[in-house]
Amino acid sequence: MTEITHRFVESTSGLRMHVAEAGEGPLVLLLHGFPECWYSWRHQLTALAEAGFHAVAPDQRGYARTGGPEEVDKYSLLHLVGDAVGLIEALGVRQASVVGHDWGAPVAWATAQLRPDLVQGVACLSVPHRPRGSKPPVATMRKLLGDGFYMVYFQQPDVPEAEFERDPAATFRRMLYAASGDAPPNVPIVPEGGGFLDVCPEPEEYPDWLTAEDVAAFVREYEGTGFSGPINWYRNLDRNWELTAAWHRAPVTPPALYIAGDRDMVVAGPGARKAIDRMSDFVPDLRETVWLPGCGHWTQQERPTEVNEALIGFLRSL
Template sequence: MSQPPAADGAHRLVSSPAGRTHLVEQGSGPLVLLLHGFPESWYAWRHQLPALAAAGYRAVAIDVRGYGRSSKPDGVEAYRMLDLVSDNVAVVEALGERSAVIVGHDWGATIAATSALVRPEVFRAVGLLSVPYTPPGGPRPSEVFAQMGGTDEFYVSYFQQPGRAEAEIEPDVRGWLAGFFAALSADTMPSPGAPDPHFVSRDGMLRDRFPAGRLPAWLSEHELDVYAGEFERTGMAGALNRYRNMDRDWEDLAAFESAPITQPSLFIGGSLDSSTTWLANAITEYPTTLPALAASHILEGCGHFIQQERPRETNQILTDWLTALAP
């Protein structure tokens, strides 16, 4: 089976509740599990795998279920948050480990946080990139999203109906991904005052507001080809089904309402990343919600794709934090 390239990384398939989970592994030492976001794959961590390995860690980046070489179970409900947590636990066990540090970006940050929350005996520390930790609870997510945007529709609401976003994306996966990555990256995002690419005009498409004609500096044509090639092969439904379970997750995690994560933690956000700035209040609540937080870093002039836009800074922050953790 052909694989996308990873510098000195070993590709493996391991058994998990999803069926199988594909991972790329590099280095030896304490296990660090890396979770990507939307619309990405293990490849989002290509700059971190060698850096963490060189620092003395066993760095493992997975394809979350529904993505890449990992299994894609049928049915929207197969992508509930607790199912993804179970996949992560299975990966740790399949690698012969009892515990891991877990680090995630975008949706991966929320999956990592939930994994640490519900399985603290497995995940001894948690690093979050882009999306701050917000404890379970509060209003039902679909009701919150429905109230956003006025006459426009918030992208999470747009993603809810199976097949709707797929019909926009799949006829031109590469072009759509190029626009999406550009829309949320610091050097190519729309200027202040331009229509917000997180919202869809009534009867429009999300891509209507994407920048066109230029890739962000962090993304080469080859790297875009790697991402596009995976989604051309798999389709988009598995990735989008994560968004379609937010109300189910809200119900499933009711027992953890307002619960803090007490393990050592780290946050890295971008000053130009809406995922960070919209949730600024969550960051101010970290003394309560992340009482063992080591540091909260906001990278000035950085957009959403933090570890790819600013790999050197991200690698340094991660390795410094990991070094400071008790073994």
């Protein structure tokens, strides 16, 4: 079986990044989401390596073994794209394919948008490309969904970290189950006086794609850094809107692939289906949209075989 190896790489952005990697060949950068790390790509690292690619999954800024600065404003989208670009350059290649899931998807879309010269192709899971809106996002979400909407809840200093770090195993177990295709549909709106995990039920048993060992692996990876860095990504939503004004509605020009589960809470969110249906307006070389029936938010973990097949087919076509 193909071995996954680990090392640290100095991104030219200045961040020392932990990466998991496998294989040799054209570079494929795998960008994880929240609350994840390199481990969420465990099935793709080996499959891509066996298909003839050099698959690299970093722990992104603030996450797991990479860690990051304490300052909230050091987690803007431009910092995150800078890390991805700097990692491509540090790995010594002229171009890479960039794959992102959840929060990793906006980073991948933005990397392709801002630095198309470095991106051979972009593939995103769960989160579609959305053009920059006309107003700052946090106030818009608060008006539409209230103070309890989880992205608004995450704006509070220290509160979400304290909740998630109280029992990390329960945090990962409940979050991973709640947003999966195996759980009852739910809306991530925190009840008044409650916490995010109040909307994440305990699973009666683990779904087929998740084990107690997987949960333990995520817990181990987060032991050194906790949740502050990851949540700081959400605290930069309005800052990202300000910083990306120069790219307002700029197209994403590299070849693209989009994959989503039809039970993903992101797909069920306000305006998501419309954004997906109109994505080719701003992603003119969108090659395919792949729907996975019965799949929830954790796309590459819930349906690794289908995701691997779609990714490898797309990457080989470039």
